[in-house]
Amino acid sequence: MVSTISLDQLNSTTPKYQLEQGRTHPLGATPDKDGVNFSLFSGHATSVELLLFDKPDDPEPVQIINLNPNFNKTFYIWHVYVKGLKPGAGYAYRVDGPQDLHKSGHRFNKNKVLIDPYAKRNNNNRWNRIDALGEKDNLATSMRSVVVDLDSYDWEGDTPLGLPICDSIIYEVHVRGFTNSPSSGCKNKGGFLGIVEKIPYLKDLGVTAVELLPIFDFDEKEVLREVDGKPLTNYWGYDPHSFFAPESSYCSSSSDRCPIREFRDMVKALHKAGIEVILDVVFNHTSEGNHQGPSINFRAIDNSIYYHLVPFDKQYYMDYSGCGNTVNCNHPIVDKLIVECLEFWVKEMHVDGFRFDEGSILSRGLNGEAMEQPPVVWHIETSATLANTKIITEAWDAAGLHQVGQFPGYRYAEWNGRYRDDVRRFVKGDPGLVGEIATRLAGSPDLYESKGRLPINSINFITCHDGFTLNDLVSYNDKYNQANGENSQDGINDNLSWNCGVEGETDNPEIEALRKRQIKNFAAILFLSQGIPMIWAGDEVRRTQQGNNNAYCQDNEISWFDWNLVDKNAEMFRFFKQIIAFRKYYSICRRGFFNGNTNDRGLTDVSWHGCNLFCPGWHDPYSRALAYTLAGIAGESDMHIMLNMYWESLELEIPSIEGRNWYKVVDTSAPSPMDIVEPCEEVMVSGNSYRVNDRSVVVLISK
Numbered sequence: 001m002v003s004t005i006s007l008d009q010l011n012s013t014t015p016k017y018q019l020e021q022g023r024t025h026p027l028g029a030t031p032d033k034d035g036v037n038f039s040l041f042s043g044h045a046t047s048v049e050l051l052l053f054d055k056p057d058d059p060e061p062v063q064i065i066n067l068n069p070n071f072n073k074t075f076y077i078w079h080v081y082v083k084g085l086k087p088g089a090g091y092a093y094r095v096d097g098p099q100d101l102h103k104s105g106h107r108f109n110k111n112k113v114l115i116d117p118y119a120k121r122n123n124n125n126r127w128n129r130i131d132a133l134g135e136k137d138n139l140a141t142s143m144r145s146v147v148v149d150l151d152s153y154d155w156e157g158d159t160p161l162g163l164p165i166c167d168s169i170i171y172e173v174h175v176r177g178f179t180n181s182p183s184s185g186c187k188n189k190g191g192f193l194g195i196v197e198k199i200p201y202l203k204d205l206g207v208t209a210v211e212l213l214p215i216f217d218f219d220e221k222e223v224l225r226e227v228d229g230k231p232l233t234n235y236w237g238y239d240p241h242s243f244f245a246p247e248s249s250y251c252s253s254s255s256d257r258c259p260i261r262e263f264r265d266m267v268k269a270l271h272k273a274g275i276e277v278i279l280d281v282v283f284n285h286t287s288e289g290n291h292q293g294p295s296i297n298f299r300a301i302d303n304s305i306y307y308h309l310v311p312f313d314k315q316y317y318m319d320y321s322g323c324g325n326t327v328n329c330n331h332p333i334v335d336k337l338i339v340e341c342l343e344f345w346v347k348e349m350h351v352d353g354f355r356f357d358e359g360s361i362l363s364r365g366l367n368g369e370a371m372e373q374p375p376v377v378w379h380i381e382t383s384a385t386l387a388n389t390k391i392i393t394e395a396w397d398a399a400g401l402h403q404v405g406q407f408p409g410y411r412y413a414e415w416n417g418r419y420r421d422d423v424r425r426f427v428k429g430d431p432g433l434v435g436e437i438a439t440r441l442a443g444s445p446d447l448y449e450s451k452g453r454l455p456i457n458s459i460n461f462i463t464c465h466d467g468f469t470l471n472d473l474v475s476y477n478d479k480y481n482q483a484n485g486e487n488s489q490d491g492i493n494d495n496l497s498w499n500c501g502v503e504g505e506t507d508n509p510e511i512e513a514l515r516k517r518q519i520k521n522f523a524a525i526l527f528l529s530q531g532i533p534m535i536w537a538g539d540e541v542r543r544t545q546q547g548n549n550n551a552y553c554q555d556n557e558i559s560w561f562d563w564n565l566v567d568k569n570a571e572m573f574r575f576f577k578q579i580i581a582f583r584k585y586y587s588i589c590r591r592g593f594f595n596g597n598t599n600d601r602g603l604t605d606v607s608w609h610g611c612n613l614f615c616p617g618w619h620d621p622y623s624r625a626l627a628y629t630l631a632g633i634a635g636e637s638d639m640h641i642m643l644n645m646y647w648e649s650l651e652l653e654i655p656s657i658e659g660r661n662w663y664k665v666v667d668t669s670a671p672s673p674m675d676i677v678e679p680c681e682e683v684m685v686s687g688n689s690y691r692v693n694d695r696s697v698v699v700l701i702s703k
Contacts, residue, residue, distance in 0.1 A: 016063050017052065022081035024074045027340075028118025028244070029091060029147045035083040036147050040116065041333055042095055042302045043076040044106060049094040050080060051113065056090030056123035056144045076333075087149035090123060091116070092142060095301050105304035105314030111135055112295040113142035117337065121146040121245050121258060122217050129222055132294030143241075143296065148260060150348050158268045160352045161276050162388045163208060165413065165456050165532060166590050169580055170278065171207035172464055173537035174236070175215060175250050176555065183563040191250040192259070192266040199273045201566075205540060205573070206580035209276035209390075211355055213465055215263070216240035219287050220249045224553050227485040232553035236465065238357060239287040239323065241296045243341045260349075267350050276352035278390060279345060283327055283338050284361035284397065290324035291316050305331055308368055318368055320361055322398030329362050335376040338362075343385040353390025355415075360397040363408050370401055377409045392459055405447030413532060416444055416458045421496055423462060424473070427521050428498035429645050429695070432621040437643070438608055438628065443530030445593050454592055458531035462522045463539060468549045470539035473497045474518040475504060480547030483558060491550030504547060517695055520575050520668040520675060521645070524697040527583040528641060530591060540576035541565040571672040578676040582665065585679070586701075588630045588639060601657060603631035603638060613653045625692070627652050638702040644692040653689045657702050661685075666699035 022037050030037045038050055047069070051061040067078050092115060097108035112132060115122050128141035179186040179194030186194045195210070202210065214237035222239075223231040237247065246259040267277050288299045298306040308318035308326040317325040328334050345351040356362060363374040380386060395403040395414040404414055422436045439446050443455025463470045468479075477499045481488040500514045519542065526533050537543075538561050545551050551559045566573060583589045594606040608616040609627040617623040624646040630639040638657060644650050654662060663682035668675055677683070685700055692698050 017085055018083045019065065020081040020083065021071055022079035024077040024079050026118075027077070027337075028116055028120070029145065031085070031087050031147055031149055035081055036085040036089070037079065037081045038091070039077055039079040039118075040093060040095075040301070041077050042097070043305055043333070044104075044302055045078070045095045045097040045108065047096045047110070048072075048078045049110075050082075051092045051094065052082065052085065053090030053092075053144055055088075056146050057125040058090065059126075059140060061092075085147065087147045089147045090144040091147065092144045093301070101315045102313055105307075105309040107295065107299045107303040109135065109295055109300050111137040112300050113139050113144075114295065114297045114300055115143050115242060116145040117243070117297050117301065118340075119145035119242055119245050120148040120150065121260060122242055122248065124219070124221065124248065127219075127221065129219060129294050132296060133292070146258075148258070150260070153261060153264055155264070155268060155350070158271050158350055160346060160350050160388065161271055161274070162352070163274075163276055165390055167208060167584070168276075168390070168532050169206065169208045169527075169583070170211050170459070170532065170534035171202065171205070171209065171537060172211045172213070172280075172534055174213045174465065174559065175247075176235075177559045178537060178561050180555075181557065181560040181562055184561070185563065188252045191252055192246075192262040193252050195266050196269045199269060199275070202275055203273050205577055206584065207275065207535075209278050209352065210270065211278040211280060211392075211534065213280050214238055214240060214282050214357070215247050215250060215279060216282060217242035217245040217247050220247070222287070225485045227483060230556075232485060233555055234287075234553070235555040235559060236552045238282050238552070239285075240282050241287040243281075243283070243337070244344055263349060271350070276390070277350075278353035278355055278392070279351055280355045280357060281342075282357045283329060283341075284356075284358040285321035285323040285325050285327060288325060290319070293324060305333060308364070311367075320364060320368065320397050320399040320401070321358055326361060326364075326368075328366065329376045330365055330371065330374050332375075335379060338376055339379045339383060342380060342389075343383060346385055346389055351389075353392065355392040355394070357394055358397040359393030359395055359407065359412075360401040360403050362393070363403065364397075364401070370403075372408055374408060377407075377412075381409050381411050405444070405451070410453065413457050413459050415464075416440075416447070416460055416531070418447065419444060419458065419460045419529070419531070420462060423522065423525055424496035426624075426643075426645055427518060427525070428496065429624060429647065431624055434610070434616055434620070434623045434626040435618045437626060438616065438618075441525070441529050441628070442606065443593055449593050455530040456532060459534050460526060460529050460531040461534040461536075462526055463536045464534070465536060466550070467492065468495055468497055468547075469536065469543050469545055470519055470522060471515070471542040471544045472547055472549070473522075474515045475499055475544070476547040477503060478547070479549040480504075481550055483548060484550060484553055491548075495549060505544075514695065516572065517668050519572060521643075521695065521697050523576055523579055524666055524668060524699070525643070527579045528589055528699070530589070530593075533583070535576075537561060538565070540573050541569045542572055574672060575676055578678070579666070582676070582699075586632075586636065586639065588632055588636060599631040599633055599638075601631070601638070601660075603629065603657070605631050607655075609653065609655075611650055611652050613655055625650050625652070627654075629655055632702070640700040640702075642690065642692045642698040642700075644694065644696055644698075647694050649691050649693045651689050651691050654685070654687075654700065656688065660702040662700040663703055664698065664700055666697060667693075668698075669693035669696035
């Protein structure tokens, strides 16, 4: 039996729950010992109904509350307090308002049951995306939000770690893909608790932070298309519908443990291991899609405020994201939602940092223009709650706003696409790049120094989730995305890859040896560069996607981490582990921009060379080799690094240092374990030159 009541009927009916006026803030559902306060923003709604469910997946609400605009509305915020309601109850909204779609962009639809934009948990057991389209009522197959008690969890004294970003080594990883393979051996495969089971592996590798692909609640049931009778789904998760709620499918099957609890368990365990948690967050668009998309929350609560609309016909969306719609991030209410969301993940979930997907959309104004001082960017930067939080952005969007080196925020580190492209071209043997590669090794001063920023503003990477894996980068000249069902039209074509002579997998030992060497070259350059290194999970054990460079829809073995590779490619794991440890040990790999200072031995902080000392060949159009010397400080060893990407060996001069000798630590052309040696096992190098084998990196330290 459903009871429907407004507050002016309170004394004449006997509903299950008694009501009070409620308060405007905080937005969302906020429980206390006596009940729950509900608060919802809608600037243009004329009526709001709150639906209450005893259990979130009940077919019918136990009570429907018609909010009185004269009593339950303060300015643009609708609110009510429900006495006696407890955490675990389900709730949702129906919102009605003006219908002038073309002129004003309103998409109110009282037939649609909507989740709360501030919900901390959602239940999709009944959810059917198709029924959320069109005009018909979708109560029976709607998603519902859940009232959550955030205060009962025991953090055991945990807080965000606040590690210095200059010491960060970031490991980008997909929560499900990391442990969903049967080869993982995990009890809790494919979720937050699976990450916990693999903490010993992460510690052994030496990473300091995991950067999790999106964990905001998204529609994992959405079938994009079928290929060979197999459904392809939204695997990556870059299509959220709820910014405050963890993805429920990443929770274990235990019915008494909700996603919030298991996410917190994961964070707490990672922190105990000294590993930070960075979230890849998507505020640039939502899963409501374009003008033909479903009504889930934002579009039917206040479409014209939450999204950028086409000015001359507001039934259509501006698509700066490439995903059907674009969130209007710098509208004051959306700005408020984004900042409060980030603060929630720090205060309540102890997250250490964020990476903003298509972050340039955060800088777009109300009309889509690029702003010099976008409010939301600066509110994030100046939030006291976020003061010690790592902030990373993908400084571009799908509409061509490219801001690498120019993003309008001082604290933001940026995914450095210039670094990725220049290093790929250099390692595969393109000529005339020594000037560009020196700039990338030095922390990209061309991008950051003139703006008063530092190498820590550069996130250096060779690969990420988007594109080839590192193994595939040295194994394929072309992409092979047929499994995505788009006739291989998806994914970029210019991968800057080189297959080392054979396309795809091979048993040729010479090709395999060269591929291993090239992977080690990439790893050595990455971890020797000034800036913050990031690797894509599995690159350290040669994970392959069989040439698929856009596996966004592949929730299967194409994307999953194959744990058999850890033993099969133990040599590669060892190299990554040792080069990470090397970077951690030597602070000269983690310094600011070079300024010409000298150390107590008279060495300049950096000096550049080619085959001959101090002759780097900046303007040589054929050069494929570069060497440089780093001056150690405070008694630390000096370092001499030689990069030869030519297909023949080269004799490179090495500098002499009075009272010291050079010792070889790294030679990517040498067989393991001589490719990188343990501390105190370095081999002394004599003479004034060193023959560097073809396509290899050599690192010497002074003692």
